[in-house]
Amino acid sequence: MYILGISAYYHDSAASLVKNGDIVVAVQEERFSRKKHDSRFPINAIRYTLKSQNIDLRDIEMIVYYEKPLLTFERLLETYLAVAPRGLRSFIAAMQVWLKEKLFLKSELNRKFKSLQKELVPNTKPHIPKFLFSEHHLSHAAAAYYPSPFDESVILCMDGVGEWATTSTWVGRKNEINPLWEISFPHSLGLLYSAFTYYCGFKVNSGEYKLMGLAPYGEPKYTKLIKDNLIDIKEDGTFKLDISYFKYHRGFRMTSRKFHKLFGRLSRKGETELSQFHMDIAASIQAVTEEVVLKLARSLREETGVKNLCLAGGVALNCVANGVLLRENIFDNIWIQPASGDAGSSLGGALIGWHQYHQKERTPNPNDSMKGTYLGPEFNNDEVIKYLKKINAPFHTQNDQDLFDQLADELDKGHVIGWFNGPMEFGPRSLGARSIIGDPRNQKMQSTMNLKIKYRESFRPFAPSVLEEDVSNQFEMSVKSPYMLLVAPVKEELCKKMTYEQEKLFGIEKLNIPRSSLPAITHVDYSARVQTVNKTTNPRYYELINAFKGKTGCPAIVNTSFNVRGEPIVCTPQDAYRCFMRTEMDILVLQNQVLYKREQPKVEKDETWMQEFELD
Ligand SMILES: [Fe+2]
Numbered sequence: 001m002y003i004l005g006i007s008a009y010y011h012d013s014a015a016s017l018v019k020n021g022d023i024v025v026a027v028q029e030e031r032f033s034r035k036k037h038d039s040r041f042p043i044n045a046i047r048y049t050l051k052s053q054n055i056d057l058r059d060i061e062m063i064v065y066y067e068k069p070l071l072t073f074e075r076l077l078e079t080y081l082a083v084a085p086r087g088l089r090s091f092i093a094a095m096q097v098w099l100k101e102k103l104f105l106k107s108e109l110n111r112k113f114k115s116l117q118k119e120l121v122p123n124t125k126p127h128i129p130k131f132l133f134s135e136h137h138l139s140h141a142a143a144a145y146y147p148s149p150f151d152e153s154v155i156l157c158m159d160g161v162g163e164w165a166t167t168s169t170w171v172g173r174k175n176e177i178n179p180l181w182e183i184s185f186p187h188s189l190g191l192l193y194s195a196f197t198y199y200c201g202f203k204v205n206s207g208e209y210k211l212m213g214l215a216p217y218g219e220p221k222y223t224k225l226i227k228d229n230l231i232d233i234k235e236d237g238t239f240k241l242d243i244s245y246f247k248y249h250r251g252f253r254m255t256s257r258k259f260h261k262l263f264g265r266l267s268r269k270g271e272t273e274l275s276q277f278h279m280d281i282a283a284s285i286q287a288v289t290e291e292v293v294l295k296l297a298r299s300l301r302e303e304t305g306v307k308n309l310c311l312a313g314g315v316a317l318n319c320v321a322n323g324v325l326l327r328e329n330i331f332d333n334i335w336i337q338p339a340s341g342d343a344g345s346s347l348g349g350a351l352i353g354w355h356q357y358h359q360k361e362r363t364p365n366p367n368d369s370m371k372g373t374y375l376g377p378e379f380n381n382d383e384v385i386k387y388l389k390k391i392n393a394p395f396h397t398q399n400d401q402d403l404f405d406q407l408a409d410e411l412d413k414g415h416v417i418g419w420f421n422g423p424m425e426f427g428p429r430s431l432g433a434r435s436i437i438g439d440p441r442n443q444k445m446q447s448t449m450n451l452k453i454k455y456r457e458s459f460r461p462f463a464p465s466v467l468e469e470d471v472s473n474q475f476e477m478s479v480k481s482p483y484m485l486l487v488a489p490v491k492e493e494l495c496k497k498m499t500y501e502q503e504k505l506f507g508i509e510k511l512n513i514p515r516s517s518l519p520a521i522t523h524v525d526y527s528a529r530v531q532t533v534n535k536t537t538n539p540r541y542y543e544l545i546n547a548f549k550g551k552t553g554c555p556a557i558v559n560t561s562f563n564v565r566g567e568p569i570v571c572t573p574q575d576a577y578r579c580f581m582r583t584e585m586d587i588l589v590l591q592n593q594v595l596y597k598r599e600q601p602k603v604e605k606d607e608t609w610m611q612e613f614e615l616d
Contacts, residue, residue, distance in 0.1 A: 001358075002059050004049065004129070005350030007066040007139070007342050009102055011037045011205050014343035014426075015045035016375075017053065018350040021360055023147060025049045026375040026426040028343045031571040037206060038568075041112055042346075048377060056120040057113060060129040062357070064349035066342070067136035069105045071163035075185055079249050087249070106131060132357060134349045136162025137313075138170075138177065140340070143348030144312035145172035146355055146362065147369040148335040154306045156296060159313035159341075160190035160205075167238075167296070167313075171304055175355040175362040180303070186249045187241045189292055190315050192231060195246055196285040198254035200278045201268030205314075212320055213460035215286040216525035217507060218279030222263065223287045229262055231288065237295030274459070274507065290321045297330045307332040312348075316340040316485070317428065319529055323487035326479065338373040338483035339427030347426075372537035373483060374433050376424030379573055384590040387573045393600060395593040400540065403592060404547035411439045411548055411557060415586040416453055418562055420576045421540050425569070429484045430561035431531055432465055432541035434569050434576070436585065438520065438558040439548075440464055445520035445558055446511065452584035456565045459508050462558045463529040464521040467545055470555035471532050474518070484531040484559075490516045495526050520558050531559060 005016040008029075016026035025048070030036055032044030050056055076094060079087075101108050114126045134142070140157040155170040155177065166188030169180040194204045197211045227233060232240045243249065245259040253267075260266050268278060297309065309331040311322065316336050326334055337344050354360050379387075381397070388395050398406065407417060419435045430436075436453060438445045440462075450458050463484055464474070472478045477488035495516045502513045516522040521529075535542045549555040562570045564583060570576045573590050580588040580595065581603055588595040 001061045001354075002053070002055060003062050003064060003350045003353040004046070004060050005064045005066065005346040005348065005353070006042055006046065007346040007349070008041050009039055010342055011039045012341055012343040013039050013042040013045065014339070014346040015042045015049045016347035016350045016426075017049040018347075018354055019053070021354045021362070023347065023351075023369055023371065023375060025052050026339065026347050027377065027424070028426070028568075030568040031376065031424065034568060034575070036566065036568050043112070043116065046116065050120065052377070057117045057129060058121070058127045062132055062353045063109070063113070063129050064132045064134055064353045065105070065109065066134055066139040066345035066349040068133045068163055069102050071135070073102070075161075075164050079186070083249065132349075132353055134352050136345065137165040137168040137182065138352065139345035139348035140312040141168065141170045141172070141177050141310075141348065142352045142355075143339070143344040144310035144316075144335070144337040145170070145177055146348070146351040147337065148172075148308075148310050149364050149366050149368045150308040150310070150333065150335065151362075151364050152306055153308035153310045153335070154300045154304050154331070155310045155312070156300060157311075157313040158189050158293075158315035160194060161185045161188055166190060169296075169300055171306060172310065175360060177356070180300075183238060186243050186246070187239060189239070189289060190313065191246070191248055191254075192241060193285060193289055193315065193318075195248065195254040195259070196281060199259070199263075199267045200274075200281060201270045201272065203270075204254060208314070209317070210460065211282050212286060212318055213458075213523075214274065214279055214282040215320065216283070216523050216527065217459065217510065218276065218281070218283030220283040220287040221280045222284035225262065226284055226288050230259075233288075233292055233295065235295065236299035237292055237297070239292055276506070279507075286320060289315070289318060290324050293321045293325055294328060294330070297325055297328075301330050309334045311336045312340045312344065314341045319485045320487045320527070322485055323527070326477075326486055335368060336483065336485045338370060338425075338429065338485065340485075341428065344427065367534070367537070372534070373426045373431065374423040374538065375426040376433075377571055378423040379591070381591045381593070384573050384593050387577075388590070388593060388595075391577070393577065393595060395590075395595045397592050398594055399592065400543065403589070403594065404544045406594070407544055407587075407589065408547040408551040410587055411437065412552055414439060414442050414444070414448075416449060416584075418576055418580050418585050418588040419541075419544075420562070420570070420573065420588070420590045422538070424571055427483070429531075430559060430569055431482070431484060432533060432538050432559060434562040434571070435465075435559045436562050437465075438462075439552075439554075440518040440520045440556050440558045441552070441554055443514050443519050449520075449558070449560060454560070454565055455583075457508060459511060461511060461523050461528070462521050462560045463531060464518065464556040465531045465533050465541070465545060465559040466556040467542065467549065468532040468534045470549070471530065474556055475528060475530055477530060480532045480534070481530045482532055482534060482537065484529055487527050487529050490518065490522050490526050490528050494518060495522070518554075518556060521556070
């Protein structure tokens with residue numbers, strides 16, 4: 001029995017397919033459309049999920065949409081009525097979208113699926129599976145609990161907002177998920193963090209990561225000001241915002257004049273200089289977020305006595321807060337859904353269809369059921385070779401062992417490699433399927449990768465992929481972190497103390513001073529965003545790092561997403577080749593094919609590789 005889950009129309013549309021309870025495919029629309037955070041109906045993602053299993057809509061038992069649009073509509077109406085006539089312009093803008101596609105979602109979905117089925121199987125009677133509409137936070141909770149390794153767990157979901165809920169708590173037992181309590185809009189930890197993201201000049205819904213990366217440069221000087229004015233945090237972690245400081249409920253902007261007055265300046269315009277003020281603001285809101293998360297976790301542990309915790313919702317991507325939560329040992333075990341934003345809710349929806357609607361038993365997998373989150377499209381050697389021959393790109397085919405030895409050498413020489421391996425990752429992080437890799441010991445790696453490959457000057461260091469069994473030799477952490485969602489301190493003996501003068505340096509200058517024997521992945525506060533690599537989950541990536549360890553003694557490599565600034569992560573060999581040719585990457589590896597930049601033809605306009613190809 002196949003169940004299809006979809007999330008769409010807000011941000012990060014996605015489709016996920018579950019077969020008899022097993023997660024078989026999950027993919028975001030942006031990877032096909034090449035439009036970052038694409039929120040349109042995920043037609044390409046759905047097409048791919050069906051094609052990958054060789055099925056059409058007649059084989060789908062049920063389609064689950066990840067939320068209840070009418071409840072969201074009710075929130076919009078009620079919120080507008082509470083502040084009217086203020087917020088009229090944003091209300092009208094929202095209504096235009098609602099009247100066009102969201103309000104009559106069921107018939108809209110019906111129409112879309114009918115035409116898809118017509119396209120897939122022409123000349124047959126259209127068969128549309130039944131629709132189920134889950135709830136936004138229930139979908140988050142399901143995406144966190146069902147694939148987790150636990151048979152009983154507390155589930156904490158925190159995001160901007162769903163229908164009404166912004167924070168929700170649940171207990172999962174066997175195949176059931178039951179609600180505990182929730183906090184409703186407009187009181188939202190996700191929106192509070194996004195308001196500060198906006199205030200510091202970053203994009204809401206994607207720049208939160210940058211704000212988190214900025215925090216270690218600052219001092220949490222404004223924590224008290226935030227807590228005295230913006231957010232009232234109770235002992236149990238529940239909270240209330242003073243909504244007069246915000247505008248997200250009644251306008252296009254996130255923060256109000258009162259907010260700007262409180263901090264004594266207007267919001268930063270994107271791309272203008274970041275000052276110490278912004279770094280202190282980032283550190284302060286990070287500290288407040290951690291306080292709320294810790295308090296919520298403590299009260300949930302006390303209230304339920306359950307020893308496992310699952311996290312989901314956009315706030316669960318705050319890997320610094322996750323790391324703090326881990327080190328506090330409030331719960332015995334923590335598991336975080338790698339696609340914890342709304343894309344992952346498509347998966348949550350599909351799993352609700354299986355476990356709740358169909359009441360199917362659940363057997364937790366001791367590792368988890370996400371298959372390393374390698375749930376997207378994959379291309380075998382034959383397909384890669386066919387493509388490379390088509391565009392006349394010179395390449396060398398190598399067997400695995402020679403390839404890994406060769407790549408270990410190239411990494412050691414300081415070369416930057418595009419690594420394309422197996423099924424693509426589901427969720428926002430590259431985890432060794434579509435990654436750009438380098439040597440973390442190399443002092444220049446941070447600026448080389450940023451300026452020559454990613455075309456940005458980032459204040460964020462890169463993240464390490466480390467062999468699972470070596471994690472505690474390199475970092476103050478002894479648990480697995482397969483999805484790069486935990487930040488941990490770099491092992492003290494690997495760290496280098498800063499001189500007084502070096503500590504006084506500003507911003508990126510500070511990052512350029514090596515702080516450890518792994519400078520490319522060590523942040524200014526000696527922390528790193530760790531991914532542990534498991535031998536069975538991603539064997540080829542594991543063997544590659546192991547070969548690097550064999551050559552250099554270092555069990556970690558730099559891993560950054562395979563894309564350039566502003567683009568989604570590459571999906572196909574063609575996306576990867578384009579990215580390779582448009583950047584100063586030295587080597588591209590497509591499964592077992594190695595391409596050297598020096599051997600590639602010079603880039604001319606209208607090169608064949610720039611044209612679209614239909615890949616089989
Ligand atoms: Fe959400």
